[in-house]
Amino acid sequence: MDEAGKGAVLGPMVVAAVGCEDPGEVASLGVRDSKQLTPARREELCAVIRAQFQVAVLVIPPDRIDHRGGTMNRLMVHAHAQVIGELRPDTAYVDACDVIAARYGCMVGNRLEFPCRVIAEHHADENRPLVSAASIVAKVTRDAAIAELSAIHGEIGSGYPSDPATVRYLEAFIRSSGSPPPFARKTWTTVHNLIAKAEQATLPDFS
Template sequence: MICGVDEAGKGSVLGPMVIAAVGVRTTDVFSDIQVKDSKQLSPLERERLFALIKKQCRVAIVVITAEEIDNIRREMTMNACVARAHSEVIQKLRPRTAYVDACDVNPIRYAETVKSHLNIPCEIVSEHHADITYPLVSAASIIAKVTRDREIEKLKKKYGEIGSGYPSDPNTIAYLSAYIDKHRVPPPIARKSWKTVSAILAKKSQSNLSAFL
């Protein structure tokens, strides 16, 4: 078996990061499933391909919550966290070769980091933009993206409109700001170790101090 690995939500300030691996015996399966990097697909097309990939390939998924990410970052960098999670889904499928989208400026170093967490023999092919180059990694990006989107929808039912969860999303920032105004602390679904959160807290603190003075 060979597999492709990718993640969704690495840079999100709200909600989980999802890591997925997709394994096949032969890449001939992708002559019938026309995959692309998930960012190049509409939500409807991602959902359609998600079902096909799950049906015809082996899939492994790991979901890491915001709280877990905060705890992990006390011990390691975010890139190291992703590398360990990549190794976790690879371990589940036990392929002979795994293609990963490198989360490091040095893809060779990243491959070695992923490999260091494995206790099975596996060749790691690490490249930037592997989600565009390799259909297997594109498939993994689709599984990760759809899974994360579903997790975000669950959070919206509980917490209201939180946007996409990314710092670049005005709806996400508006939600964070309003929640902190009301509760004086970030929401449970926020990555409190993110600069986005600390910047909002600092701004609120400064505003309160100015009002007091």
């Protein structure tokens, strides 16, 4: 399992899992961490992965992230457990979302209602082909969601706070409407800062 869009300020987060009996079959496709592949290659591999292997995908909208009722790690534990539950494997490899990987694996395992060995590792998306495959599916699914939002609302960039196009879009939207767009994560610091900046710009100058 892996996810895409965890740190984004716009659009959903996508969690994906890929299941198979022989991980070597996935490795033979030449999968790599999605960030190391071109968009065209990701699309190509995603189609092959979906056609040949079991796939589970969970799309988590921004409002669910804003109202998660706890930390992002807690939300990730629930999300990873949910996609594991769809495939019900004997062993699950997870890209760890905690500084202590083994602890994260135990947290996910404790949410399951069936026997499953959960192995959580840092950089699993780079080191384990199955997790690389999941990262590809998650990334392609999220990219499609972002493309759909851009087609409706105009260019929004990648949706990440580090993307100048995303920040420009957010800043302009907040300046014109006074609030962030409905597909923004309203609890994110980026949004709070841009709202404060817009409010400051509208204050009367008494000097």
